[in-house]
Amino acid sequence: MKKIIALSLWVIVQHASAQVPDSDAVKKISDEIFLNGHCYRNLEFLCKKAGPRLSGSLQAQKAVEICRNLMANYGFDTVYLQEVMVPHWERGKKERGKIVPAKGEGKILEKGRKLDVTICALGGSIGTPEKGMAAGVVEVKNFEELKNLGREKVAGKIVFFNRPFDLAKFTTFEMYGGAVDQRSRGAIEAARFGAVGAICRSMTPAIDDFPHTGAMHYEDSIQQIPFCAISTKDAELLSALLKKSSKLKFFMKMNCRTLPDVKSWNVIGEIRGSQFPDEIIAVGGHLDSWDLGEGAHDDGAGCMQAIEILRCFKALGLKPKRTIRAVMWMNEENGLRGGEEYAKRARQKNEKHILAIESDAGGFTPRGFSMTMPEDKKAKILLWKDIFYPYGVYDFSRKGGGADIGPLERQGVPVMGLLPDSQRYFDYHHAATDIFENVNKRELELGAVTMAIMVWMVAEHGF
Amino acid sequence: MKKIIALSLWVIVQHASAQVPDSDAVKKISDEIFLNGHCYRNLEFLCKKAGPRLSGSLQAQKAVEICRNLMANYGFDTVYLQEVMVPHWERGKKERGKIVPAKGEGKILEKGRKLDVTICALGGSIGTPEKGMAAGVVEVKNFEELKNLGREKVAGKIVFFNRPFDLAKFTTFEMYGGAVDQRSRGAIEAARFGAVGAICRSMTPAIDDFPHTGAMHYEDSIQQIPFCAISTKDAELLSALLKKSSKLKFFMKMNCRTLPDVKSWNVIGEIRGSQFPDEIIAVGGHLDSWDLGEGAHDDGAGCMQAIEILRCFKALGLKPKRTIRAVMWMNEENGLRGGEEYAKRARQKNEKHILAIESDAGGFTPRGFSMTMPEDKKAKILLWKDIFYPYGVYDFSRKGGGADIGPLERQGVPVMGLLPDSQRYFDYHHAATDIFENVNKRELELGAVTMAIMVWMVAEHGF
Numbered sequence: 001m002k003k004i005i006a007l008s009l010w011v012i013v014q015h016a017s018a019q020v021p022d023s024d025a026v027k028k029i030s031d032e033i034f035l036n037g038h039c040y041r042n043l044e045f046l047c048k049k050a051g052p053r054l055s056g057s058l059q060a061q062k063a064v065e066i067c068r069n070l071m072a073n074y075g076f077d078t079v080y081l082q083e084v085m086v087p088h089w090e091r092g093k094k095e096r097g098k099i100v101p102a103k104g105e106g107k108i109l110e111k112g113r114k115l116d117v118t119i120c121a122l123g124g125s126i127g128t129p130e131k132g133m134a135a136g137v138v139e140v141k142n143f144e145e146l147k148n149l150g151r152e153k154v155a156g157k158i159v160f161f162n163r164p165f166d167l168a169k170f171t172t173f174e175m176y177g178g179a180v181d182q183r184s185r186g187a188i189e190a191a192r193f194g195a196v197g198a199i200c201r202s203m204t205p206a207i208d209d210f211p212h213t214g215a216m217h218y219e220d221s222i223q224q225i226p227f228c229a230i231s232t233k234d235a236e237l238l239s240a241l242l243k244k245s246s247k248l249k250f251f252m253k254m255n256c257r258t259l260p261d262v263k264s265w266n267v268i269g270e271i272r273g274s275q276f277p278d279e280i281i282a283v284g285g286h287l288d289s290w291d292l293g294e295g296a297h298d299d300g301a302g303c304m305q306a307i308e309i310l311r312c313f314k315a316l317g318l319k320p321k322r323t324i325r326a327v328m329w330m331n332e333e334n335g336l337r338g339g340e341e342y343a344k345r346a347r348q349k350n351e352k353h354i355l356a357i358e359s360d361a362g363g364f365t366p367r368g369f370s371m372t373m374p375e376d377k378k379a380k381i382l383l384w385k386d387i388f389y390p391y392g393v394y395d396f397s398r399k400g401g402g403a404d405i406g407p408l409e410r411q412g413v414p415v416m417g418l419l420p421d422s423q424r425y426f427d428y429h430h431a432a433t434d435i436f437e438n439v440n441k442r443e444l445e446l447g448a449v450t451m452a453i454m455v456w457m458v459a460e461h462g463f
Numbered sequence: 464m465k466k467i468i469a470l471s472l473w474v475i476v477q478h479a480s481a482q483v484p485d486s487d488a489v490k491k492i493s494d495e496i497f498l499n500g501h502c503y504r505n506l507e508f509l510c511k512k513a514g515p516r517l518s519g520s521l522q523a524q525k526a527v528e529i530c531r532n533l534m535a536n537y538g539f540d541t542v543y544l545q546e547v548m549v550p551h552w553e554r555g556k557k558e559r560g561k562i563v564p565a566k567g568e569g570k571i572l573e574k575g576r577k578l579d580v581t582i583c584a585l586g587g588s589i590g591t592p593e594k595g596m597a598a599g600v601v602e603v604k605n606f607e608e609l610k611n612l613g614r615e616k617v618a619g620k621i622v623f624f625n626r627p628f629d630l631a632k633f634t635t636f637e638m639y640g641g642a643v644d645q646r647s648r649g650a651i652e653a654a655r656f657g658a659v660g661a662i663c664r665s666m667t668p669a670i671d672d673f674p675h676t677g678a679m680h681y682e683d684s685i686q687q688i689p690f691c692a693i694s695t696k697d698a699e700l701l702s703a704l705l706k707k708s709s710k711l712k713f714f715m716k717m718n719c720r721t722l723p724d725v726k727s728w729n730v731i732g733e734i735r736g737s738q739f740p741d742e743i744i745a746v747g748g749h750l751d752s753w754d755l756g757e758g759a760h761d762d763g764a765g766c767m768q769a770i771e772i773l774r775c776f777k778a779l780g781l782k783p784k785r786t787i788r789a790v791m792w793m794n795e796e797n798g799l800r801g802g803e804e805y806a807k808r809a810r811q812k813n814e815k816h817i818l819a820i821e822s823d824a825g826g827f828t829p830r831g832f833s834m835t836m837p838e839d840k841k842a843k844i845l846l847w848k849d850i851f852y853p854y855g856v857y858d859f860s861r862k863g864g865g866a867d868i869g870p871l872e873r874q875g876v877p878v879m880g881l882l883p884d885s886q887r888y889f890d891y892h893h894a895a896t897d898i899f900e901n902v903n904k905r906e907l908e909l910g911a912v913t914m915a916i917m918v919w920m921v922a923e924h925g926f
Binding site for chain 1: 493494497498630631633635668669828830853854855857858884886887890903904905906909
């Protein structure tokens with residue numbers, strides 16, 4: 001027991017000594033971002049000037065220029081682009097979906113209800129034949145059900161994956177994790193049993209009218225079939241109609257396609273450390289987004305927060321002892337090529353990343369950081385817990401970093417992820433509603449403040 | 464030191480023993496509200512069918528009926544109204560504001576900028592003369608500045624209170640607390656020095672186009688003058704123009720008025736305790752709202768959450784040992800008559816309230832509870848902390864209950880307030896934007912879950 005008490009005292013002492021010299025800087029940082037912050041207006045600029053910026057698109061290229069110029073104008077020590085080849089998938093403009101009642105069963109639709117269904121191709125899907133295609137629909141909740149139906153009942157049909165988010169869970173990321181296999185592997189599993197197309201219920205806990213896109217995959221040995229998402233409201237409608245008539249058909253038309261890979265870039269801005277320039281803290285988000293909204297929460301927010309951290313230090317004349325890098329990774333959504341390229345080059349150049357932090361869970365009010373790193377480093381972060389508490393940041397209990405810093409993590413770099421409140425994230429995620437207007441200024445800034453403090457502490461005290 | 468260890472062990476043991484029997488009920492409660500919840504659709508019904516419901520209005524009366532019917536239909540053990548006389552102030556429909564440049568100074572307005580300014584009378588204000596009034600404007604940041612200007616510079620003028628929220632603070636309630644004296648006492652302080660009217664910058668951290676109303680006061684011995692709010696954007700515009708021309712005038716026209724007091728009601732629904740029916744837990748919010756929006760966050764949310772708690776217990780067949788009362792207090796916004804009447808009658812009937820909980824800080828994701836109660840009772844709540852943590856509820860460090868339960872608190876009743884994340888609250892507070900569409904289903908439900916668990920624990924274990 002004595003040992004425990006001694007340890008507790010040591011922790012308290014460490015804590016107290018760590019807090020005094022930093023509290024000034026912490027207060028300055030939060031005041032600068034809250035009172036003179038640029039990240040909100042920078043996010044507006046990115047969302048409105050570049051807009052949706054799917055990898056390989058002209059808008060993505062524009063976004064690269066916007067970020068480079070922004071950081072150059074702030075006078076960061078170094079601003080540069082890192083070339084990376086990215087996939088180039090295009091939605092096309094001819095998406096159309098429709099419920100087609102079987103002959104004589106037109107009455108299954110209540111009066112006033114439309115036959116048209118807004119669909120969106122999932123990212124990476126092939127298109128349909130030019131004139132579209134119609135087929136009977138088989139609804140399943142999971143791959144087990146699909147397997148039980150077997151080829152006999154699935155062949156020639158469109159498989160409709162309709163397992164909703166499990167609302168009994170607390171974070172929406174848990175809900176997403178429990179449902180997203182339908183989207184990512186649905187086309188593979190459906191085609192395995194001879195389906196000619198697939199439809200996925202949108203990945204959101206909300207019941208609304210917006211289809212949500214996102215990455216889907218094919219497997220080499222299995223027939224590629226077109227795969228789209230429909231809104232949760234339409235999913236419930238389709239499901240209800242299928243109960244009335246198993247003979248209805250679904251018509252879908254999409255002219256999406258995959259083009260050859262395209263040259264693109266990670267965008268990097270740096271403030272060199274004053275004492276240990278070779279020790280690098282990378283902080284950032286991904287610059288590409290899906291094409292339906294403006295990529296405001298996902299992940300313009302993370303990119304603009306990262307730039308804000310460096311801007312804030314510069315504006316305050318704070319000179320970090322270690323090098324801080326704001327990184328806007330390209331192609332998180334449908335390839336992760338930027339994250340992989342970044343880690344590869346870091347290894348080639350023998351760069352020493354002491355920490356990588358990603359913000360890719362929306363510009364919502366932060367609640368904590370996830371961490372994947374050795375226990376002694378976690379313990380160091382926990383010593384700083386009380387510095388974060390006044391900003392509503394208390395949860396350091398979860399594991400994880402972020403998709404873009406996964407490749408660094410696999411090289412042994414300690415990683416963290418900003419954990420904003422998750423409740424609203426999937427209302428907007430990959431949908432037309434992920435626009436600047438749905439980001440709150442204070443929430444976005446709080447995320448920037450939280451990460452800026454973390455970055456400052458690590459830059460100051462080492463890691 | 465031994466004592467501390469013994470105490471810690473005792474806490475752990477207590478904790479463990481408290482948790483096991485409740486975890487089943489807690490899980491059932493949260494599942495019921497998340498999976499089968501009614502509070503979101505009930506809030507929609509209230510907002511769309513009654514709408515804005517200022518005390519004394521027909522809409523407020525409609526809201527009373529809606530809540531009574533809702534609870535009666537759920538089959539609560541008792542549902543009743545508690546009569547209370549409330550103030551009756553009406554906005555009128557002729558609000559108009561305008562910047563009037565001095566002769567020959569029309570150019571101070573940039574091309575394309577409008578002279579018209581959207582104003583809203585503050586609650587309780589007298590109107591202007593029927594044709595409106597125009598006067599020169601004196602801008603101040605606080606009452607000290609006003610006093611320093613003195614009667615000479617203020618008499619005959621309109622005083623413009625323009626101290627913004629201090630964004631360096633963390634919660635928006637702290638910001639509000641630091642600014643709201645301008646709104647509540649502005650007319651008194653301005654008239655003290657001979658002002659003929661007053662304008663207040665809206666009480667919000669956002670820079671937008673919406674004027675926010677709210678209560679203002681007069682003092683018996685001091686001349687009553689008309690008092691309105693303008694949006695933060697217009698406040699910045701007016702301030703900038705005043706720097707260019709101190710001679711500009713502001714025109715305001717309002718036909719708001721105070722009518723005789725009107726009969727209204729608190730609405731109460733009850734589930735009688737199975738073992739200790741005389742021990743009452745009151746939980747609720749206020750049913751009245753300001754008249755510009757729909758009172759969705761303020762405070763339809765709190766009312767519908769309170770009803771949801773009782774609905775959930777009934778749906779699950781959970782029989783609380785102690786009596787639980789959902790209370791929709793009337794007239795929090797401009798009088799607090801409902802809260803006072805409720806406490807007065809509780810005392811008359813010698814009712815024993817063991818706890819009162821108010822939710823009146825918006826339907827946002829909850830972070831904790833504020834508490835004003837004896838230390839031993841706080842300690843009891845803290846033993847349950849881990850039950851709340853999985854729902855993101857961790858902060859039990861603040862003091863306070865709520866305006867409507869203030870009169871109970873003064874009688875010695877332990878009080879708590881739900882503490883949702885505050886960042887977005889004042890974007891909507893008392894403005895036209897406080898509508899149902901700005902409430903997120905999950906966030907609203909999380910507040911209900913959190914309070915339902917608290918109510919259940921207290922009903923089960925006593926207090």
